[in-house]
Amino acid sequence: MNFSWNEKQIEIKENVIEFCQTTLIENIFQLEQQEEFNIEGWKKCGEWGIMGLLISQEYGGKELDTLTTIYALEGLGYGCKDNGLLFSIAAHTWACELPILTFGTPEQKLKYLPKLAKGELIGGHAVTEPEAGSDVYSLQTTAQRKGDKYLLNGRKMFVTNGAIANLILVFATLDPERGKRGITCFLVEKDFPGFIVKKKMSKMGLRTAQMSELFLDNCEVPAANLLGKEGAGMAVFSHSIEWERGFILASAIGTMERLLEQCIQYAKHRQQFQQPIGKFQLVASKLVDMKMRLETARSLLYKFGWLKQTGKSAFMEAAMAKLYISESWVQSCLDAIQIHGGYGYLTELGLERELRDALGSRLYSGTSEIQYQIIAQFMGL
Ligand SMILES: Cc1cc2nc3c(=O)[nH]c(=O)nc-3n(C[C@H](O)[C@H](O)[C@H](O)COP(=O)(O)OP(=O)(O)OC[C@H]3O[C@@H](n4cnc5c(N)ncnc54)[C@H](O)[C@@H]3O)c2cc1C
Known part of the structure; x- marks a missing residue:
């Protein structure tokens, strides 16, 4: 097993860090206090190509491989302190772009991916409902075929980017009697009749990321906007949630590294009882724990990245990376x-x-308890 990065990969990560430190300099304190979306930061990331790291060049992306992408995202977390912006980007990438890249028709890819890759369109996904959270496949939003359209009816909760998104992947059921096999995924544009952004949801953290409740009131979706086949929503969801789970916290590795460096500096310089506080074992042990956590978390992320890069299924490894x-x-x-x-x-x-x-x-992306449950199931429990 080779843990080294090549020169090109190191250069990409360094370039991302430099971009963040020189260009992403919005006042995060003010933005987060006012729960404002960092639109300037978003645009700059789009121009740089952050939202197109994985997208093929054919669709205007940088076409990086999976491991290089997560290494670059690690750099993004290290350089950028606006976790809300990073979360918006992650939701856009893993929950919207990736399913289109994987399941979209050539027409859908051509229509949406180039603009998503440049950040000119903002994406998200809406699966959670008031009565369907962790038990996501019990969703009740319905879809009914009417001629060359589907009519969607229901209510979605906690939709990241909901109020600002141009395109949302909405999961609905064609027939609640069919259970999971009735679930179907639709590409819903914000201007489609019956698509209603109900309420901005105020939250304790990630406050620059916008979150909304959505209503679908006879929302008219052209048949051409079916993502995958009728009844294939579960396959679309389970494929994309594996990637989302495993990679959504790639930037958090960079954040943890930045925090650790900040703490080491502080522990070396802050003096109490005539010595740096880092000389006290109880302080040093916290720093060692932070280092151990960082390196273990990083290994789990890279292992998952390597499995996906080599085309393997890694549902348990995604849960382990997310949880840890x-x-x-x-x-x-x-x-x-x-x-x-x-x-x-x-x-x-x-x-x-x-x-x-x-x-x-x-x-998000499944609670810690749900990750425990998934890992336990893979252990035969
Ligand atoms: C910041 C944020 C962003 C989000 N973004 C999106 C988004 O973009 N799109 C979207 O569709 N959703 C989104 N969500 C919703 C998220 O996926 C759900 O909140 C999550 O799946 C949990 O569902 P719930 O909140 O209904 O909690 P519940 O499912 O009601 O869970 C409540 C508690 O019970 C526990 N629990 C439930 N079932 C089990 C079980 N079987 N075993 C053990 N414990 C269990 C849970 O772990 C939790 O502690 C987001 C949520 C947050 C917080």
């Missing part, structure tokens, strides 16, 4: 605050924001 990275991110934020003492508790240092952002990762 999210829990590690939360714990490392707690440690970072503790190491900084009272200063860590202050808003201006940004660590409490990092913690609030990290906590969301235990919930």
